[in-house]
Amino acid sequence: xxxxxxxxxxxxxxPLDDTEVLRLRADFPILERSINNSPLVYLDSGATxxxxxxxxxxxxxxxxxxxxxxxxxxxxxxVEATDVxxxxxxxxxxxxxxxxxxxxxxxxxxxxxxxITYSFANASAGMGGEVARRFALGPGDEIVVTELEHHANLIxxxxxxxxxxxxxxxxxxxxxxxxxxxxxGEIIGAATRVLAFTHVSNVLGTITExxxxxxxxxxxxxxxxxxxxxxxxxxxxNVKALDVDxxxxxxxxxxxxxxxxxxYGRAELLDAMxxxxxxxxxxxxxxxxxxxxxxxxxxxxxxxQRIAQTHGLATAVSYLQExxxxxxxxxxxxxxxxxxxxxxxxxGVKILGPGRDSVRIGTAPFAVEGVHPHDVGQFLDARGIxxxxxxxxAQPLHRALGVNSSTRASTYIYNTTSDIDSxxxxxxxxxxxxxxxx
Amino acid sequence: xxxxxxxxxxxxxxxAKVRRGDGLVETAxxxxxxxSMQHNPVCGDQIRLRVHMDGATIKDVSWEGDGCSISMAxxxxxxxxxxxxxxxxxxxxxxxxRELMRSRGTKQGDEEIxxxxxxxxxxxxxxxxVKCAMLSWVxxxxxxxxxxx
Ligand SMILES: Cc1ncc(COP(=O)(O)O)c(C=O)c1O
Numbered sequence: 001x002x003x004x005x006x007x008x009x010x011x012x013x014x015p016l017d018d019t020e021v022l023r024l025r026a027d028f029p030i031l032e033r034s035i036n037n038s039p040l041v042y043l044d045s046g047a048t049x050x051x052x053x054x055x056x057x058x059x060x061x062x063x064x065x066x067x068x069x070x071x072x073x074x075x076x077x078x079v080e081a082t083d084v085x086x087x088x089x090x091x092x093x094x095x096x097x098x099x100x101x102x103x104x105x106x107x108x109x110x111x112x113x114x115x116i117t118y119s120f121a122n123a124s125a126g127m128g129g130e131v132a133r134r135f136a137l138g139p140g141d142e143i144v145v146t147e148l149e150h151h152a153n154l155i156x157x158x159x160x161x162x163x164x165x166x167x168x169x170x171x172x173x174x175x176x177x178x179x180x181x182x183x184x185g186e187i188i189g190a191a192t193r194v195l196a197f198t199h200v201s202n203v204l205g206t207i208t209e210x211x212x213x214x215x216x217x218x219x220x221x222x223x224x225x226x227x228x229x230x231x232x233x234x235x236x237x238n239v240k241a242l243d244v245d246x247x248x249x250x251x252x253x254x255x256x257x258x259x260x261x262x263x264y265g266r267a268e269l270l271d272a273m274x275x276x277x278x279x280x281x282x283x284x285x286x287x288x289x290x291x292x293x294x295x296x297x298x299x300x301x302x303x304x305q306r307i308a309q310t311h312g313l314a315t316a317v318s319y320l321q322e323x324x325x326x327x328x329x330x331x332x333x334x335x336x337x338x339x340x341x342x343x344x345x346x347x348g349v350k351i352l353g354p355g356r357d358s359v360r361i362g363t364a365p366f367a368v369e370g371v372h373p374h375d376v377g378q379f380l381d382a383r384g385i386x387x388x389x390x391x392x393x394a395q396p397l398h399r400a401l402g403v404n405s406s407t408r409a410s411t412y413i414y415n416t417t418s419d420i421d422s423x424x425x426x427x428x429x430x431x432x433x434x435x436x437x438x
Numbered sequence: 439x440x441x442x443x444x445x446x447x448x449x450x451x452x453x454a455k456v457r458r459g460d461g462l463v464e465t466a467x468x469x470x471x472x473x474s475m476q477h478n479p480v481c482g483d484q485i486r487l488r489v490h491m492d493g494a495t496i497k498d499v500s501w502e503g504d505g506c507s508i509s510m511a512x513x514x515x516x517x518x519x520x521x522x523x524x525x526x527x528x529x530x531x532x533x534x535x536r537e538l539m540r541s542r543g544t545k546q547g548d549e550e551i552x553x554x555x556x557x558x559x560x561x562x563x564x565x566x567x568v569k570c571a572m573l574s575w576v577x578x579x580x581x582x583x584x585x586x587x
Contacts, residue, residue: 036441374481374506374570375446382442390481398482404504405482434507435451 015330016323018416024323025414027052038384041422046202046363046410047388048252049233051316055255058315059308070307071281071298085307088314089297095317096228096247096264097238104263104270104297105310109229110152112248112263113196115300116225117156118276120194124164128274135223135273139165142191144222146171146179147400148201148208151393153227153248157196166193173400177204178354185216192222199231199247203394203408204353205336205363207231210242218243223269229253233412234332234361236325239264251309255316255413260309263300270296277302320413328413332362335411335420339364342424348437349427352406362411368427370436373407379433383426444560445567446507449515453554454507459517462488463500472585476577478569483509487577491585494524499578506570508561513574515554525582531555532575539568 016024025031028050033040042050062084068077070085086100093103106112122128123135137143143157147170161168169192171184188195195217200207210226217224226247231237233254239247246269251260265273275282275293279302284292293299320328339362343349348369353360368376377389388408391398398404409423431437465471470491477484483505490498499517503510520528534551535558543563547556561571 372506372510374483374508374567378445378564378567379442382440395482404484434446435455 013324013326013330015334016327016413017331018418021331021414021416024052025416027054027319028414029053031414035384035386036382041383041385041419043409043411043415043419043423044386044388045233045253045412045415046205046230046392046408048258049255049412050414051255051257051312052319054319055257055312055316059257059312062308062311067308069304081307084311085305088310091314092262092310092317093264095321096232096249096262097240098264099267101296102239102264102267102270104265104300105305106248106261106263106300107259107306108252108261109227109248109250110261112261113153113225113227114156115263115276116246116248116265117160119273119300121160121163122274122276128272131272132274137161137164137166137193140191141166141193142169142189143167144169144171144188144192144195146197146208147173147396148177148179148198148204148206149196149394149396150198150202150227150229151395152229153196153198153225154396157194167191171197173397174354175400175402176354177201177206177352177397177401178358179208181209181212184213188213188216188220188222190220192217192220194223194225196225196227198227198229199237199242200229200234200361201353201394201397202230203365203392203397203406205230205360205365205410206353207235207359207361210244214243228264230361230363235329245269251313251316254313255319256313257309257316260306260313265296267296270300273299275299275302279303281305323413329361331413332411332415333360335415335417336360336362336364338417338420339409339411339423342420343427346424346428348431352401352403362415363408364410365406365408366427367403367406368430368436371430371434373405375434376407376427376430379430380423380426383422385423385426387423441560441563445564447557447560449554449557450511451507453511453514457510457514459500459514459521460502460510461500462486462502463490463498465490469497470585472581472583474577474580474584476573476580478505478509478573480566480569481506483570483573485509485513485574485577487513487574487581489520489578489581489585491525494526496520496523496525496528496582501574501577503574505573506567508558508567508570509573512555512558512571513577515558516574516578519553519555520578525586529579529582532579535575536572538562539571 068081070082123132228249232249247264352365373389485503487501547559
């Protein structure tokens with residue numbers, strides 16, 4: 001267990017403050033909305049973030065100015081569109097510490113994770129030749145995930161195991177949802193070929209000890225796949241410093257548009273993997289019998305790409321960079337701490353997940369004794385407060401916690417302390433409304 | 439009354455607390471029974487509902503479930519309505535209830551037909567909650583079909 005004071009923030013970083021956040025909020029017109037006659041308090045950024053005007057203006061600007069097919073044809077517009085598309089790749093790759101040819105565009109994290117598993121399945125079926133052999137799985141091989149995973153980083157691995165005859169194992173959580181690091185070293189063993197795990201739990205907001213898991217995987221020669229969906233938007237993330245082989249993330253959770261996400265992979269690996277989707281734009285030469293494929297990233301970008309969306313995501317990334325990810329993380333840590341300590345003080349409210357010592361992003365999963373999460377969410381919505389209720393696409397984790405569903409409030413760059421206080425005031429009234437605990 | 443209060447009518451909150459039919463009743467050998475398990479994958483609500491028949495009459499309804507106050511209260515109200523009436527009569531009530539749930543707040547529940555279930559009229563204004571209210575009714579419909587076959 002980590003010691004009490006290991007927070008993820010460097011103390012020298014100056015967090016955002018309410019004044020600055022109020023200024024940023026002017027970039028998010030949707031936050032001016034009123035919902036059920038109350039000002040919107042958006043605390044569901046874990047599901048999807050709101051987007052600043054510059055992001056969708058960038059998409060509009062692209063359509064008004066550059067729209068053309070990329071990597072095809074020699075006319076000027078096409079050349080300019082290709083520049084926009086590749087400049088976006090440079091920006092977003094730089095944001096996560098990757099080289100340009102190490103970032104593959106996908107529609108979201110789900111597709112990125114499926115890209116890996118389908119590619120490995122193809123390698124397992126003998127495709128991709130000698131160089132792809134290292135990705136081939138079969139009976140006797142083991143894939144290891146964790147019990148924390150979002151379904152997007154679980155089901156593709158289950159399917160890959162079914163397809164190849166490999167065995168799926170997992171690192172369990174304890175009854176509070178803390179990853180059982182004490183047994184990780186027994187589960188990750190000589191037969192482990194892949195270790196796939198989340199950087200931050202989408203339910204609990206807890207941050208996984210990446211270096212320890214990477215070290216365990218490396219020591220047995222296993223590939224590492226990180227689900228960065230909840231970390232890339234909220235923490236400074238550098239794939240080289242984390243030393244993972246792959247990382248998946250989604251643009252829509254980090255101020256970007258829907259329909260765009262990315263897969264980071266070490267260049268040497270991506271270039272050796274067989275493609276997932278095949279067709280136009282990803283080949284060198286094609287005969288009626290067979291095709292040769294381009295190297296990464298184009299090898300994995302079959303068909304006409306999401307050009308406007310990549311431009312939108314790059315604009316979102318520049319916005320985050322201008323504010324500074326360290327400052328975003330420090331601010332959200334403050335908001336998260338206020339939320340958790342405030343909720344804990346409300347009679348009948350219990351925070352889910354490991355104790356206060358654990359390192360979390362601005363996420364508070366909680367239970368109100370005697371009131372179902374769905375009813376909690378409905379009550380909050382009547383006051384304009386948007387939170388997530390349900391199993392958050394993590395049924396196994398909920399089962400381990402002994403519940404079917406939970407309520408989750410999650411913050412982002414545009415949340416103020418007053419948002420948190422609105423939440424706390426409203427949660428304080430929940431049990432009274434439902435006539436519980438009187 | 440606020441929309442929230444229309445959704446959470448006192449009758450509904452009462453049924454959610456004191457639930458009729460909660461706890462599955464064991465089947466005696468030779469009795470005609472039907473059972474159905476229903477899930478709402480969106481929120482994780484679930485119910486297993488069992489009917490015991492005596493010819494065309496619904497002799498007993500019992501269930502076990504986990505879910506929000508709307509889904510649990512709905513199962514309780516359904517139990518109260520269904521026990522002791524004929525299958526066809528119940529299916530008529532179910533159709534009335536389903537129509538009410540689809541009305542998006544445009545219909546008042548007919549208390550003559552629906553009894554306490556009329557209190558769910560406010561639910562129809564919340565499309566995300568209609569599934570919660572329908573869960574046990576869908577289970578009852580499927581259980582009756584199973585008992586019939
Ligand atoms: C941890 C985690 N992994 C994966 C996903 C899937 O992301 P998407 O639905 O954008 O593909 C999510 C989103 O909810 C998530 O929170």
